[in-house]
Amino acid sequence: MNSSRPVTIKDIARRFRCSPSTVSRALNDHPAINEDTRKNIQEYAKEVGYQRNEVSLSLLNKKTATLGVVVPTIGNYYETAVIEGLHTILQPLGYTLNICVTNENYLLEKEYLSKLLSNRTEGIFLSVSQETYDAGYYEHLESVIQRKTPLIFIDREYEDFETSRATVDxxxxxxxxxxxxxxxxxxxxxxxxxxxxxxxxxxxxxxxxxxxxxxxxxxxxxxxxxxxxxxxxxxxxxxxxxxxxxxxxxxxxxxxxxxxxxxxxxxxxxxxxxxxxxxxxxxxxxxxxxxxxxxxxxxxPGRKIGMEASRLFLNQLNGSGDFVHENIVLPTExxxxxxxxxxx
Amino acid sequence: MNSSRPVTIKDIARRFRCSPSTVSRALNDHPAINEDTRKNIQEYAKEVGYQRNEVSLSLLNKKTATLGVVVPTIGNYYETAVIEGLHTILQPLGYTLNICVTNENYLLEKEYLSKLLSNRTEGIFLSVSQETYDAGYYEHLESVIQRKTPLIFIDREYEDFETSRATVDxxxxxxxxxxxxxxxxxxxxxxxxxxxxxxxxxxxxxxxxxxxxxxxxxxxxxxxxxxxxxxxxxxxxxxxxxxxxxxxxxxxxxxxxxxxxxxxxxxxxxxxxxxxxxxxxxxxxxxxxxxxxxxxxxxxPGRKIGMEASRLFLNQLNGSGDFVHENIVLPTExxxxxxxxxxx
DNA sequence: ATAATGTATGCAAACGTTTGAAAAAATTTT
DNA sequence: AAAATTTTTTCAAACGTTTGCATACATTAT
The missing domain is CATH 3.40.50.2300 (Response regulator)
Structure with missing residues (x-):
């Protein structure tokens, strides 16, 4: 066997002969916890290298703080600049970027989107693959729309598809x-x-x-x-x-x-x-x-595109009522x- | 409000006046399920766009099928080639790559590693940042080791640190x-x-x-x-x-x-x-x-490095008993x- | 001593899914 | 018609965490 089971809140509770709730509260500095209890638990947790299982939290809160970035390639300077821009805005807000490279392949793009939805990704930045574009496919986007997951197009856009976009002129x-x-x-x-x-x-x-x-x-x-x-x-x-x-x-x-x-x-x-x-x-x-x-x-302006796309995402997230579709076109030089x- | 609640197995169960277990089994083609029930449920599931919540499964199975790739930058050809190599081997096996760019920054690297562990990532490919290397930090790796999460070094290595490595000569x-x-x-x-x-x-x-x-x-x-x-x-x-x-x-x-x-x-x-x-x-x-x-x-050979690193990971995963540490050095041309x- | 307050902890449910074991229903055999 | 068998379904627990509410304990005021 390989991986040792990570320490859980229950393990700690057992050790202190208390309930998991108490441990949870102690670790989160809840006010209604005895100062000593808190200190002991926190110390012990640190000692045994306790790390909160974010998966369980995601399930509980229905929040994953993860965003998908689906691009045809990352081989060129431009794409990495876009990713950097996204990163600049979104990393400080606690989001994790899940970068998916489709290699201009429709099937892979479809699979990635489906996977991202299954993983309850909270938003998707998409630069469609060439194959997808060529064939005019868009059924794989239906489920994204259906789930009302914010979807931001980057650069490559569908002519008649209602979503937010950040493109260069x-x-x-x-x-x-x-x-x-x-x-x-x-x-x-x-x-x-x-x-x-x-x-x-x-x-x-x-x-x-x-x-x-x-x-x-x-x-x-x-x-x-x-x-x-x-x-x-x-x-x-x-x-x-x-x-x-x-x-x-x-x-x-x-x-x-x-x-x-x-x-x-x-x-x-x-x-x-x-x-x-x-x-x-x-x-x-x-x-x-x-x-x-x-x-x-x-x-x-790749970096700027990434930053603008982030802004569009955040707008959609906070947008009251129906989706706000914006179309940002940045000038070139x-x-x-x-x-x-x-x-x- | 924005995102509509995704359809769950419970929703479907309610609709068919049956238990969630039945729905689960129907969707997974379990043999002990009546043919009609199965068909009806599968049809309905498709119709309403049901998508299994992988987060809950991750929690249940303690498997996330996610791997972390922590690199200082993705701006150069080489890094993207490595990622492509990892992708080539690991994507078909069902793994999702979580690419994290540290910008040569120690703090960011540390944060990413901690996040990856919290998210129960099943393995980590790491090319340490310049800052990390300069300062000789390695405490942030302790928790990775402690958790026995497979850790593969790519290119930049610590002289005296016992892990698998794939480097170029x-x-x-x-x-x-x-x-x-x-x-x-x-x-x-x-x-x-x-x-x-x-x-x-x-x-x-x-x-x-x-x-x-x-x-x-x-x-x-x-x-x-x-x-x-x-x-x-x-x-x-x-x-x-x-x-x-x-x-x-x-x-x-x-x-x-x-x-x-x-x-x-x-x-x-x-x-x-x-x-x-x-x-x-x-x-x-x-x-x-x-x-x-x-x-x-x-x-x-960036692509090859990625592929070799994947192999090292898989070896560690299947390695019986203690960790197998391998040190792959690929020749240049x-x-x-x-x-x-x-x-x- | 008793009531009223304040402090600290525990209980139970919830998130969505799977799965072994038990139960129920349907079918076959006696 | 009862018993044995097979087929189908449900129950309950589990994964790890949080949180409203209830409870227990300690303290203070009456």
């Missing part, structure tokens, strides 16, 4: 990025797009497209290629772009990773950045300031660095 | 990195060291030092400068190195981040990599293959790329 971020390239003098701007269907991908793509429209630049389909957000996934697409008869003179990457991948390919071809090709990324990940050349990017500064 | 990884630089022809190798006191920092430093010794190269104190693992923290130290009367012709960074920071400073000075200065990092983070020039680095290939 990807559209205007992308718009600003492309506009920046245009005003610097770049004319043929390609876009390394994110996976189809995801809000972040589509919003950034829309920003790209609308900006070109605004400046009366025709959209060339061959300049828009998909990636999966990862560095490697930018390699082949970028080569394809450079091999075009009329290659782009600038690339807007859906995130810093693909932008960095693109830069690598471009430099390998002996082209100059930003001289021959201008590059802009998205995220403002720590590394982006130290690549060579440093990367112009769009700052995405264009960070101009070397990769887009063509010195003419 | 930092020493030989560093040794190989430096040896590689030496055999290529670099003579003055600097080291951007990690924070003092941490096992990873010290082991890599030792590898660096011992390799120089082996090749009879005197250690120059001024070539060893501390960083905190982050890109930014490499900037000033690298400048300092380059400003020396006799600057190094190669730099071994404690991780990829600082190596990338160093590269940036070097390139800014108009020096060539690897021509003037050779660079080696540590981690083999995804980005390291796509920097310009690409970074020679030491592969650190030198990944040679452009940043160290001096073409003479």
């Amino acid at each position: 990807d559209y205007h971020g992308a718009f600003a990025a492309v506009e920046h390239l245009l005003t610097i003098g770049y004319k043929n701007i390609a876009h390394l797009k994110g996976p189809n269907g995801l809000t972040v991908s589509e919003q950034r793509f829309k920003g790209y497209r609308d900006c070109l429209k605004k400046y009366d630049i025709p959209i060339r389909e061959e300049l828009i290629i998909n990636t999966n957000f990862k560095v490697e996934s930018a390699i082949v697409p970028t080569k394809r772009l450079l091999d075009l008869d009329s290659p782009p003179d600038a690339i807007f990457g859906v995130n810093d990773q693909v932008a960095i991948g693109a830069m690598r390919v471009i430099l390998d071809r002996g082209l100059k950045i930003p001289g021959d090709v201008g590059i802009v990324g998205f995220d403002n990940s720590p590394i982006s300031a130290y690549t060579y050349p440093s990367l112009t990017t769009v700052h995405r 264009l960070i101009i660095r070397e990769s887009s500064l063509r010195i003419s | 930092d020493y030989h990884g560093a040794f190989a990195a430096v040896e590689h630089l030496l055999t290529i022809g670099y003579k003055n190798i600097a080291h951007l060291k990690g924070p003092n006191g941490l096992t990873v920092s010290e082991q890599r430093f030792k590898g660096y030092r011992d390799c120089l010794k082996k090749y009879d190269i005197p250690i120059r104190e001024e070539l060893i400068i501390n960083t905190n693992f982050k890109v930014e923290s490499a900037i000033v130290p690298t400048k300092r190195l380059l400003d020396l009367d006799s600057p190094p012709d190669a730099i071994f960074g404690v991780n990829d981040q600082v190596a990338i920071g160093a590269m940036r400073v070097i390139l800014d000075r108009g020096l060539k990599i690897p021509g003037d200065v050779g660079i080696v990092g540590f981690d083999n983070s995804p980005i390291s293959a796509y920097t310009y020039p690409s970074l020679t680095t030491v592969h650190r 030198l990944i040679i790329r452009e940043s160290s290939l001096r073409i003479s």
Whole structure:
């Protein structure tokens, strides 16, 4: 046998020949307890390493002080920043964050949600997986809604689903990025797009497209290629772009990773950045300031998103009557660095 | 009021004018239950969205199927890889991972451990925080030991503390990195060291030092400068190195981040990599293959560490009699790329 | 001494579920 | 029709803790 049974309140009661209630009260500094009794019990409890069984308390109080954070991945800077933001607000309030990584997998997401509900999690922060989004599934959310567990969407949202959301203004971020390239003098701007269907991908793509429209630049389909957000996934697409008869003179990457991948390919071809090709990324990940050349990017306030999402949760928790659905959209900020500064 | 009371087994029992036991058995497909009863109850349960309260079960069975993962940060590729590895093995076994980020803070680490124990977590994976390590604290681990909760150390270890560990062979990884630089022809190798006191920092430093010794190269104190693992923290130290009367012709960074920071400073000075200065990092983070020039680095098998740590946990769990303490040390692999290939 | 007060402790129920043993109901065998 | 057997259901306890109410004891005022 392995684990020794933890000391319980009953054990202590037996030792002092008193009732569990007395022990409980003594440990919680209840006023109606004799000073000596209290001291003795507390001392003994400390000595034997008594630790209150929170599971039983959860059952009794129907409170678990646990929140679920369901995200597709934690591999990127952004997600960890969001988690940090959630943590900053919620940890001091006594909440434990249960972080679940779905790997963009619908079934896993479903299982996690079900598990979180079974464990009586008091709130769920959800960034839906790609599979979920692609397929338009939402049945697995029904039970969350039915149970009236506060549900906060982070970034990836369902178009027609009534819940609170904290998202970044990807559209205007992308718009600003492309506009920046245009005003610097770049004319043929390609876009390394994110996976189809995801809000972040589509919003950034829309920003790209609308900006070109605004400046009366025709959209060339061959300049828009998909990636999966990862560095490697930018390699082949970028080569394809450079091999075009009329290659782009600038690339807007859906995130810093693909932008960095693109830069690598471009430099390998002996082209100059930003001289021959201008590059802009998205995220403002720590590394982006130290690549060579440093990367112009769009700052995405992950920490703030986490903090705002926490606020939304707390609002819903305290919200009297029906749910209050809020939709927070945080602005981005264009960070101009070397990769887009063509010195003419 | 907000959350509607979840449906319980008692509610269903009342509805069918039977006892809770019958409902429980019906839901669990117990053989001694009438087929019709079973079907009716299961249907109704589904209809009203019944979900078993796992909290009560945890209390009853003294099993929570929850494991704690306590790490200083999740900002780097490596940690997320470890978590992925743990996840790969443990999720299919029904375990939920409770990921706790200490931000290198002792107090937070202590609080998390205490909370995990209170919540009757069945095992803890711990990478101790820098503060904890610096101060040599270990009292907060006593209660974990006392409770005989399986405790697995990840990477950062206490020298004299009897538990299972899964670590990477930092020493030989560093040794190989430096040896590689030496055999290529670099003579003055600097080291951007990690924070003092941490096992990873010290082991890599030792590898660096011992390799120089082996090749009879005197250690120059001024070539060893501390960083905190982050890109930014490499900037000033690298400048300092380059400003020396006799600057190094190669730099071994404690991780990829600082190596990338160093590269940036070097390139800014108009020096060539690897021509003037050779660079080696540590981690083999995804980005390291796509920097310009690409970074020679030491592969650190994070995923494997997570999987091995899971195995250690499972061993301890099934271990008959006393604890089985195992010490797994995984080998690293030198990944040679452009940043160290001096073409003479 | 008795009543009135104050202080300290115990009882029992509750949270939601499972499970061995007992009881009840239905079926089969004599 | 009674007995034996099988099938189905209920009872009660357990997990660890808290808390309103009752009770016991000690102290003070009458």
